[in-house]
Amino acid sequence: MKRSFGSVYLRFNLSHLIFWMVSILVISIFIGYALYSTSFWQTQNHLNTLADIASQLLPSDLLDYQHNAGNTELLAAHMDLVFANEPNLQWVIFSPQGDLIISSYQNTSIDTSPIFDPEFEEALTSSSGKSQKTSQNAESQTTLYQSIRIEKDGQVLGILRLAYSLYSPLQAARTSIILFFILVGSISIVVGSLSLITARNLTIPIDAITQMADQIAHGDLEARVEISKKSPEMAYLGQAFNQMAERLKVQVTELRSFVANASHELRTPLTVIKLRIEALRTGAMDEPEVANRFLAEVESEVDRLSRMVGDMLDLSRIEAGLTASQRTLVDMAGIFQDVKDTMKVRAERAGLELICHVQQGLLPVIGVEDQLRRMVYNLIDNAIKYTSRGGKVELNLCASLDPDKILLSIKDTGFGITPEQLPHIFERFFRVEATRPRYGPPQGSGLGLSIAKSIVEIHGGKIWANSAVGKGTTFFIELPVIKE
Ligand SMILES: Nc1ncnc2c1ncn2[C@@H]1O[C@H](COP(=O)(O)OP(=O)(O)OP(=O)(O)O)[C@@H](O)[C@H]1O
Numbered sequence: 374m375k376r377s378f379g380s381v382y383l384r385f386n387l388s389h390l391i392f393w394m395v396s397i398l399v400i401s402i403f404i405g406y407a408l409y410s411t412s413f414w415q416t417q418n419h420l421n422t423l424a425d426i427a428s429q430l431l432p433s434d435l436l437d438y439q440h441n442a443g444n445t446e447l448l449a450a451h452m453d454l455v456f457a458n459e460p461n462l463q464w465v466i467f468s469p470q471g472d473l474i475i476s477s478y479q480n481t482s483i484d485t486s487p488i489f490d491p492e493f494e495e496a497l498t499s500s501s502g503k504s505q506k507t508s509q510n511a512e513s514q515t516t517l518y519q520s521i522r523i524e525k526d527g528q529v530l531g532i533l534r535l536a537y538s539l540y541s542p543l544q545a546a547r548t549s550i551i552l553f554f555i556l557v558g559s560i561s562i563v564v565g566s567l568s569l570i571t572a573r574n575l576t577i578p579i580d581a582i583t584q585m586a587d588q589i590a591h592g593d594l595e596a597r598v599e600i601s602k603k604s605p606e607m608a609y610l611g612q613a614f615n616q617m618a619e620r621l622k623v624q625v626t627e628l629r630s631f632v633a634n635a636s637h638e639l640r641t642p643l644t645v646i647k648l649r650i651e652a653l654r655t656g657a658m659d660e661p662e663v664a665n666r667f668l669a670e671v672e673s674e675v676d677r678l679s680r681m682v683g684d685m686l687d688l689s690r691i692e693a694g695l696t697a698s699q700r701t702l703v704d705m706a707g708i709f710q711d712v713k714d715t716m717k718v719r720a721e722r723a724g725l726e727l728i729c730h731v732q733q734g735l736l737p738v739i740g741v742e743d744q745l746r747r748m749v750y751n752l753i754d755n756a757i758k759y760t761s762r763g764g765k766v767e768l769n770l771c772a773s774l775d776p777d778k779i780l781l782s783i784k785d786t787g788f789g790i791t792p793e794q795l796p797h798i799f800e801r802f803f804r805v806e807a808t809r810p811r812y813g814p815p816q817g818s819g820l821g822l823s824i825a826k827s828i829v830e831i832h833g834g835k836i837w838a839n840s841a842v843g844k845g846t847t848f849f850i851e852l853p854v855i856k857e
Pocket residue numbers: 684751755756759785787788789790798803804805806816817818819820821822823846
């Protein structure tokens with residue numbers, strides 16, 4: 374897979390890398406500074422101590438030097454002894470007038486002149502009798518200078534100036550910093566590689582999911598992701614993706630079967646209409662009785678077609694869900710009574726007894742009144758349609774065992790439904806008549822129960838049916854109520 378600059382993989386690695394680089398830089402600067410200043414400070418202290426020691430020892434030597442008329446041998450021997458273990462140290466002793474008495478420098482023309490030396494003046498005149506400074510030569514090597522006044526009983530005998538090259542002590546600090554860089558660099562390489570591996574592991578499942586999503590987008594509904602065992606989050610993502618793909622497949626399959634069924638259902642009346650029109654054109658028109666019958670058939674098929682199209686539209690609208698503004702408090706008892714009153718005449722005409730039991734004081738349901746009325750209507754319509762003359766249809770509305778729900782039942786003493794067909798009655802376009810010709814020609818489109826089921830489900834309820842062939846069928850609906 375091609376990785377763009379914005380990819381998770383690159384972003385993950387880059388952010389790690391930048392974080393590391395900045396951290397290392399900050400830590401290095403801090404540690405480098407700490408090491409540098411520690412060695413500087415230690416050298417300064419050391420030089421100070423050496424100057425103090427020398428200032429204790431030198432007065433008698435300088436007095437000897439004065440008495441021995443400028444003989445520096447003893448002085449030199451003493452100084453070599455005092456600074457024997459100091460290879461980085463150079464020293465010069467000046468007279469109080471600034472004349473060179475003795476120095477450790479091989480070439481006395483260099484660095485042995487106090488003329489432009491402000492610390493010589495400072496050591497000579499200040500109360501502490503000390504002065505310190507640092508200077509850098511052309512090769513950027515730093516030297517620390519310490520001057521100290523040598524005196525005895527208030528008499529100034531000379532000025533000792535020590536020069537300590539910081540090159541070696543700072544070189545140690547520099548070596549430590551370089552070692553630190555090497556160490557941290559190695560750790561960075563290890564951490565960077567680990568981060569690369571981690572990022573790779575993280576992005577492999579994402580890449581796989583992207584690939585599968587692409588496959589699905591191109592119509593392969595069977596594409597599924599292999600569940601990653603490396604991380605639970607990725608496994609969960611993979612599972613969720615597969616569930617989504619499965620659901621999509623089911624929905625697409627349902628949609629395809631709906632379109633196929635709907636086309637099939639629409640084709641039958643259209644064929645009848647076309648045949649009748651052809652018959653009328655090829656002579657039936659001349660026989661008024663036959664022509665009237667054919668026209669009545671055409672009219673009834675057109676009615677059936679328009680009912681079916683209306684039902685399909687309603688079904689798709691219902692399945693689109695409810696908006697909050699559509700919902701109101703609905704009194705199911707009122708709906709039961711209304712639909713019963715509407716259906717009374719039809720039931721009487723069909724020679725059926727229509728009874729209604731409604732428990733008083735039930736809580737209302739929240740939903741769309743027209744849809745709930747349509748659901749009750751469809752069920753009573755079926756009960757009347759599929760019950761023989763002399764039968765009974767009983768409506769019942771009461772509290773459910775669950776106190777947050779109410780239970781509706783529509784019971785008939787009709788034909789009943791076989792156990793094999795019962796699980797299918799809520800499917801779209803399913804009609805028992807198609808397999809049981811004794812019921813006569815199809816009366817409906819087979820959408821009534823799917824519409825009822827969709828309505829119940831979007832109201833958060835449940836619908837089911839019990840049936841026994843020859844004895845009758847009972848439909849149950851459980852709907853959640855709103856507690857005021
Ligand atoms: N109370 C019932 N008794 C016996 N069979 C029933 C009953 N209710 C439904 N059925 C069977 O279930 C099938 C599906 O019912 P549904 O209401 O979905 O369609 P329909 O009544 O055939 O057509 P429509 O309701 O769209 O006019 C019916 O065709 C019928 O055979």
